[in-house]
Amino acid sequence: MSKTPQAIRGTQDIFGPDAEAFAFVVETFERVRKLYRFRRVEMPVFEKTEVFARSIGETTDIVSKEMYSFEDRGGESLTLRPEFTAGIARAYLSNGWQQHAPVKLATHGPLFRYERPQKGRYRQFHQIDAEIIGAAEPQADVELLAMADQIIRELGIDGVTLHLNTLGDGDSREAWRAALVEHFRAVKDELSEDSQERLEKNPLRILDSKDRRDMAFVADAPKIDDFLTDEARGFFDAVTSGLDAAGVKWTRAESLVRGLDYYRHTAFEFIPDEGSEAAGKLGSQSTILGGGRYDGLMEGLGGAPTPAVGWAAGIERLAMLVEPAIEQTELVFLPDEESDKLPCVQLIRVLRESGISCDMAFRKPSRKDYDKAKKAGSYRAIAVGKIADEFLTIRIRDLNIDSAPKVRGRLREALEARFHVVENKATREFRIFNR
RNA sequence: GCGAUCGUAGCUCAGUUGGUUAGAGCGCCGGUUUGUGGUACCGGAGGUCGCGGGUUCGAACCCCGUCGAUCGCCCCA
Known part of the structure; x- marks a missing residue:
């Protein structure tokens, strides 16, 4: 133990059955994304820090305290990617992929976040990722979710359900947010400490709170449905009827919000059902796949308004739920x-x-x-x-x-x-x- | 960033209220036996008990620090 260097905290050496499970997830993803005609992309593992800071949101935990940032020899601030979407958006703009729009893109690889490691969470972790850029139609959301659903099913994972919500368009979301702040501010002193802080930083997150003290106020909080414009409602209806047509099972999750600033309209997570075997294997890090529509992101990076939807799924988390057939030597x-x-x-x-x-x-x-x-x-x-x-x-x-x-x-x-x-x-x- | 539990052979662990040369199983190496080469037995190597400090006649065991692991909170895939 004394002289041999140890692996960096939160990184892992994967071998044996775990490595086979990991490979099975990636192989299944690659096979299915070809069926759906998503095109493979490769991007750098690191970018200028501003790529992430400007797109993910300065106040999010990811940007404010979880990024692996460093200065290169030229004094430029660079960051190991904490997610795929920002880098893909940057690549889309800098390479003029508008010419291919709408494009369906897929990638996978390592991501880095400086967090306390625990079950299903690592400092270097891996995701599979799919994005559709340049399509404002709800059919794109359906396509993306149908692929996610098929990948999970072909991995043999049971007891996991698509939780679906809409955050509305920009205006709907802002009006709802304002109403939520007003609602919770009135009872601020009775909220949990965490939620009092969320009130300032990320009020939507209060809806997700696990603290009993918050539950009562969450129950009668303003609903997004009351703030949706006709257009936003029509969009969501089109997504859900498309999912039904594609045979994707889903459940409405009114309080599901995504943490990152860029999400609009559709937001979703695949979560194990309460009490299921999958839930037991995952511990508290239970979301295996999450994403949504991010129509506002491109503008944050200085590009023209560009509609897009995407999701990412944790390979390690999926691998925990998977039992690949072992291929033996013949x-x-x-x-x-x-x-x-x-x-x-x-x-x-x-x-x-x-x-x-x-x-x-x-x-x-x-x-x-x-x-x-x-x-x-x-x-x-x-x-x-x-x-x-x-x-x-x-x-x-x-x-x-x-x-x-x-x-x-x-x-x-x-x-x-x-x-x-x-x-x-x-x-x-x-x-x-x-x- | 906060909290809890835990670090003893390559792996999984035992180690009794602090008491001599720290143990087992598996694995590894060697040998004997067996024999449609799949069995059984015998032997061997391997640990400064995570690291540093303290208490004590004496520490794997008690105390402090540190590093790491695990699980939870926050957040997220």
């Missing part, structure tokens, strides 16, 4: 003789090229390798020998045969493409000759 080669290793290398190459997963130890083969291969979950071993003048004789031996896929036919086919093969079904041996 064939483990266990040559007795050192001199058989090279022929095995040649065979393995041929088999792998035909899609059979194979492995062989690097070191001098030991009788214990057979035991190890079985414990590691490999399906079959290949015993190797040489009877006479053939290239090699291999014999299939079952290890974990119960769940193993059929391989004999594929093995024979792959070998015959390159060698002359004589199969003995009784002994399960293949005598392999050069052609």
Whole structure:
């Protein structure tokens, strides 16, 4: 412990089943986003600090105390990205992606936030992210949410529900906000300490409070529905009827607000149902996917008004809910003789090229390798020998045969493409000759 | 930023009110046995008990600090 450097607090080294789960989430995301025709984008991991400060909101916790910011050698303030949306918006403006509008974009990678680590929360964490930029139509919201829903379902995650709300357009949101401030200010002294502070910084957040003292006042607080313009209401109705048509289950969450300044209209989170297995696995960091419409963001970065919707989901959180099928080694080669290793290398190459997963130890083969291969979950071993003048004789031996896929036919086919093969079904041996 | 719990072999942990050379299982290495090479047994290596300081004749154990982990608050994915 003394001299070996430790990993930075809040970062993690992921290996084994956790790493497989992580990869499964990313692979599923990549597969589904292609079905929905979202285009892959890559952006820098760091940006000028102002990119985030101007778009996320100066007063948010993310900007005011959670950013990893530093000066580069030129004295410029840079920041490790705490989220994707701001960087994507910047890229959209600086590269003139308006020409492609409306664009459906997808990306994934690491994000950085200086927070106290806990379950499902890390200082370097990872998200999958999807955005539709340049579309003001509610159909874009539907498209985006339909993909989110399908990804979660294809990950095999149950007991998670889409919570949906509208914050209205800019005017609706401001009027509602003002009414909420008025409502809560009247009872300020009876609110929790946290909510008294929220009243100044982020009054919408009071609606989310877990403190019992706030509940009563939240219950009779002004509702967004009373402040929606006809247009905003029509927009929300179009989103919900679109979701119904797409077969996406959702529930109205009147008090769901998103923390960041740029959200308008649609706001949503996928949250595990109370008491579900998923809720138990996640602990208190329960939102696995969140997002909304951010029609005001581009202007904050000096661009023309540009409508957009997006979401992000925590890969670590999704990975906690996922149980990917473990892919085991199909064939483990266990040559007795050192001199058989090279022929095995040649065979393995041929088999792998035909899609059979194979492995062989690097070191001098030991009788214990057979035991190890079985414990590691490999399906079959290949015993190797040489009877006479053939290239090699291999014999299939079952290890974990119960769940193993059929391989004999594929093995024979792959070998015959390159060698002359004589199969003995009784002994399960293949005598392999050069052609 | 606030609070709670916890740091003993590579991993999971035990260690009795403070008392000699700190233990187990798994894993690792070696050997014997077994044999359609999948078993069983024997042995071995490996820890300055997170780090620093204090109390004591004596600290893994008590006290303080520090670093880290875990969980919760805040906030968020």
